[in-house]
Amino acid sequence: MFYREAGQYKTNYAADMAVFPLRQDRIGIAVILLIAFVGVPLAGNDFFLSSVMIPFLVFSLAAIGLNILTGYTGLISLGTAAFMGVGAYSCYKLTTFFPGVNIIVLILLSGLFSAAIGVVFGLPSLRIKGFYLAVATLAAQFFLQWAFVRVPWLFNYNASGAIEVPQRTLFGLPVTGAAATPETRYFVCLGLVVMLTWLASNLVHGRLGRSWMAVRDMDIAAELMGIKLLNAKLIAFAVSSYFAGVAGAMMIFLWYGGGEANDVFTIRLSFNILFMVILGGLGSLIGSFMGAAFIASLPTIMKFGLPALGVPLSGATAEHVTFMLVGALIIIFLIVEPHGLARLWQIGKQKLRTWPFPY
Amino acid sequence: MNAHSTDIAGDPVTQKGEALLSVENVSLRFGGVKAITDVSFDIRKGEIRAIIGPNGAGKTSMLNCINGFYHPQDGRITYKGVRRTRVRPHQAAAAGIARTFQNVALFKGMSTLDNIMTGRTLKMRKGFFWQALRHGPAMAEEIEHRKVVEDIIDFLEIQHIRKLPVGKLPYGLQKRVELGRALAMEPELLLLDEPMAGMNLEEKEDMCRFILDMNNQFGTTIALIEHDIGVVMDLSDRVVVLEYGRKIADGTPGEVKTDQRVIDAYLGVAH
Amino acid sequence: MSDVAAQPAPNLLAKGWVKSGLIVAALVVAAIVGARLDPSGTIHAIFVDPFNQMAQAPDLLVQTIWEGLVSGVLYALIALGFVLIFKASGVFNFAQGIMVVFAALTLVGLYEKGVPAFIAVILTLGVMFVLAATIERVVLRPLVNQPDIILFMATFGITYFLIGFGESVFGGNPKQMITEQLFLPKGAIDLKMLGGIVSLQKIDIAAAIIASLMIAVLGLFFQYTRIGRALRAVADSHKAALSVGISLNQIWVIVWFTAGIVALITGIMWGARSDVSFALEIVALKALPVLILGGFTSIPGAIVGGLIIGIGEKLGEFYWGPLIGGGIESWLAYFIALGFLLFRPQGLFGDKIIERI
Numbered sequence: 001m002f003y004r005e006a007g008q009y010k011t012n013y014a015a016d017m018a019v020f021p022l023r024q025d026r027i028g029i030a031v032i033l034l035i036a037f038v039g040v041p042l043a044g045n046d047f048f049l050s051s052v053m054i055p056f057l058v059f060s061l062a063a064i065g066l067n068i069l070t071g072y073t074g075l076i077s078l079g080t081a082a083f084m085g086v087g088a089y090s091c092y093k094l095t096t097f098f099p100g101v102n103i104i105v106l107i108l109l110s111g112l113f114s115a116a117i118g119v120v121f122g123l124p125s126l127r128i129k130g131f132y133l134a135v136a137t138l139a140a141q142f143f144l145q146w147a148f149v150r151v152p153w154l155f156n157y158n159a160s161g162a163i164e165v166p167q168r169t170l171f172g173l174p175v176t177g178a179a180a181t182p183e184t185r186y187f188v189c190l191g192l193v194v195m196l197t198w199l200a201s202n203l204v205h206g207r208l209g210r211s212w213m214a215v216r217d218m219d220i221a222a223e224l225m226g227i228k229l230l231n232a233k234l235i236a237f238a239v240s241s242y243f244a245g246v247a248g249a250m251m252i253f254l255w256y257g258g259g260e261a262n263d264v265f266t267i268r269l270s271f272n273i274l275f276m277v278i279l280g281g282l283g284s285l286i287g288s289f290m291g292a293a294f295i296a297s298l299p300t301i302m303k304f305g306l307p308a309l310g311v312p313l314s315g316a317t318a319e320h321v322t323f324m325l326v327g328a329l330i331i332i333f334l335i336v337e338p339h340g341l342a343r344l345w346q347i348g349k350q351k352l353r354t355w356p357f358p359y
Numbered sequence: 360m361n362a363h364s365t366d367i368a369g370d371p372v373t374q375k376g377e378a379l380l381s382v383e384n385v386s387l388r389f390g391g392v393k394a395i396t397d398v399s400f401d402i403r404k405g406e407i408r409a410i411i412g413p414n415g416a417g418k419t420s421m422l423n424c425i426n427g428f429y430h431p432q433d434g435r436i437t438y439k440g441v442r443r444t445r446v447r448p449h450q451a452a453a454a455g456i457a458r459t460f461q462n463v464a465l466f467k468g469m470s471t472l473d474n475i476m477t478g479r480t481l482k483m484r485k486g487f488f489w490q491a492l493r494h495g496p497a498m499a500e501e502i503e504h505r506k507v508v509e510d511i512i513d514f515l516e517i518q519h520i521r522k523l524p525v526g527k528l529p530y531g532l533q534k535r536v537e538l539g540r541a542l543a544m545e546p547e548l549l550l551l552d553e554p555m556a557g558m559n560l561e562e563k564e565d566m567c568r569f570i571l572d573m574n575n576q577f578g579t580t581i582a583l584i585e586h587d588i589g590v591v592m593d594l595s596d597r598v599v600v601l602e603y604g605r606k607i608a609d610g611t612p613g614e615v616k617t618d619q620r621v622i623d624a625y626l627g628v629a630h
Numbered sequence: 631m632s633d634v635a636a637q638p639a640p641n642l643l644a645k646g647w648v649k650s651g652l653i654v655a656a657l658v659v660a661a662i663v664g665a666r667l668d669p670s671g672t673i674h675a676i677f678v679d680p681f682n683q684m685a686q687a688p689d690l691l692v693q694t695i696w697e698g699l700v701s702g703v704l705y706a707l708i709a710l711g712f713v714l715i716f717k718a719s720g721v722f723n724f725a726q727g728i729m730v731v732f733a734a735l736t737l738v739g740l741y742e743k744g745v746p747a748f749i750a751v752i753l754t755l756g757v758m759f760v761l762a763a764t765i766e767r768v769v770l771r772p773l774v775n776q777p778d779i780i781l782f783m784a785t786f787g788i789t790y791f792l793i794g795f796g797e798s799v800f801g802g803n804p805k806q807m808i809t810e811q812l813f814l815p816k817g818a819i820d821l822k823m824l825g826g827i828v829s830l831q832k833i834d835i836a837a838a839i840i841a842s843l844m845i846a847v848l849g850l851f852f853q854y855t856r857i858g859r860a861l862r863a864v865a866d867s868h869k870a871a872l873s874v875g876i877s878l879n880q881i882w883v884i885v886w887f888t889a890g891i892v893a894l895i896t897g898i899m900w901g902a903r904s905d906v907s908f909a910l911e912i913v914a915l916k917a918l919p920v921l922i923l924g925g926f927t928s929i930p931g932a933i934v935g936g937l938i939i940g941i942g943e944k945l946g947e948f949y950w951g952p953l954i955g956g957g958i959e960s961w962l963a964y965f966i967a968l969g970f971l972l973f974r975p976q977g978l979f980g981d982k983i984i985e986r987i
Binding site for chain 1: 449452467468469476477480481485487490492493498
């Protein structure tokens, strides 16, 4: 009744090519942004911000990165966590070498190192496809994970073997380190994620995005259209790793905030991000957010939500049940809706368009 | 417009321009299997050239050689007066050779619009930075190419499926979208691999109209593989006939139709 | 119509700059590694010293190769499970490693509940059969005709479900395999040879023999039984097999059950050498580079690939590992496989990949 395109005429191509051609969608996005920037910080307590919202934002960014590679370009990767790690350790080295440079600039720069490493490990994609490539990305995962432990230069020879996040400020407010408040860290995360999502959306809606999808859907035909497969795939690896790298740097510097950050970039994390992409929807940016929200919140719901509802569940059991649930949900989603939560969302919108008179 | 007469079947060959592409003594083997043996022919600027022959005659392999997907072991292919050596498919595309496929090879997850826009890839120049911003020059470029694509959509009469994902379209429409995608490349040489396979009469007539219009309006040179002999006879200026990887006839439809070897190849030889 | 299939034109490595890019990447890695070493002795340490060590202590070399051989056999067994399933159902079964752990856990778990050892084995086989039937009914049948990648991801789901299920039922603590109760030998044989002592664990010898036997039995089963013939038919073409009246569903259950049996045997062998726990999951991933080496559809490939990876990574770890800080076993296998891939993308025994259009 309220959600329909009737009466909205597009008079130029620019309007027709907009990412959200419907006025209602644009209003919706504005409301979401308003809630994210104003509502959440006002309503949420510190625990909510630092244990729910910041992880959600970090995972969303990583999921967008993997979605560009797997969902848009059709190259499956099991090494996302390793590329996140490259971003985190690059950021650490950068803060050591350039203590005067703004931390946000450094976080954004550290993604570039991740992108470079991603391209190196993407080179095998020239000759190998599908499952074989998945195994090749495992090489990246295990090699980099090994390097994070065995190359002490990366963590400045700290005794703990972990990244020690230094305190850095933005406009006088501490952004990283122990003194940074959850609100500040949340705002920085949100700003970065919104900006990078906008860039990702621009890329996938333009020539590059079409090339990626062409490679995904029919690589031979894409090459006969004049798309250089090599370039398209390597750029996808670079962009994807850039997003993963920035997410990794954010994860250590804005979420963990120092300490206990040893050994987080494991294959488990890679899998979790892959699940976010599958459940959220391959080839959908909105889906990346939905998948991240779902997978990231599931353990918290299990741990705190169910006992609050009166279902007694020990911590260990909760973890096992989470595993089973995630596994079962993946299978159910693949069977019922291979396009994930994003497609359910679309179907919902379609229903809404005809509501309340569906015939 | 070139001087293509509407009297198609009897069109004299000599009116067409010089050779756009010539194939000389090309042979292609896969291990011990000979797909093409010592085939020579040429395609002249502005003509519609048909390649016919029974199943397994090497027609698709021939197209694959022309656009660089396969590399023949022997012989030479000259395009626009330049002899090519080991051309890669995307280089052939950049040189103006476009192609449709026997089994529709569309990008199934993308809309009709995006599929045809993909054909404009080579014409788009704006770099990564502008694309990431999707404003200013990149947007202007998108709009400029969108206009071209809309013209093609109008030409092929597929306005109504503009935003639908192509994977779910009926076969005839998919073939049309594929033609549009090739057309968007503004090719000088268009290779059509069985553009009318599996179509009903009406769809075939539409497709014939599009092919003729393309040839007339844009002056596109067309090489076409087709099994429907009636269509071939009506559309093409010249026909080359392959059988078991060898050329058995070459000439105007009229000449080919009466060639004894062609008749034998299609109807079998009485022993 | 369509013409004879051919190898595609693209050979991307033929491009000079791709090759040089790879070489530059390798050099960069070597330089980073080299910078951490004594600058004067780097080349010597990499290319001369390890071979000196091998020549000086041949008994250690033999011992290392034997260790590699044994872990290679276990990799090969996991890879074998993959190959069986991939051949018959085209599914790249990521869950094979977990099936190994799950089978071993079930066996030990049942024994701990007081079931006699051999009855526990039979019951475990029953559980594996139920698992195979359930996977066929719940996962494979609804997903038939979906793209390979979807099925691949579904096996991730199976993996996670089995991890959660196994841990809920049997707990997350490592368990001891019941080697004695299954009459598996213990202890070691010390061979005096090459001026030293090479010590062979009896359980390893048993593992090698049992693995060979099992592969022989599987080979005979495929070659000479009616079900074996049907399996090969399905491997060649699902549709053709259907059209001659072979029940795909039945074949799938049989194949997944066979893979389950292989998993149980692998789990017993593996569990005898270390604990039974889900930590094996990471080790089981090593079967993937084995598959790359051997090709996804070749049983001999899985075995040879397993041995190459096993021996290669043990030699690498023992002689070259210390140069860069050790622990390279975690990734060396993947790099060996990648190195092979660049030259034979179809694996050692795989068929040449033919692209047609």
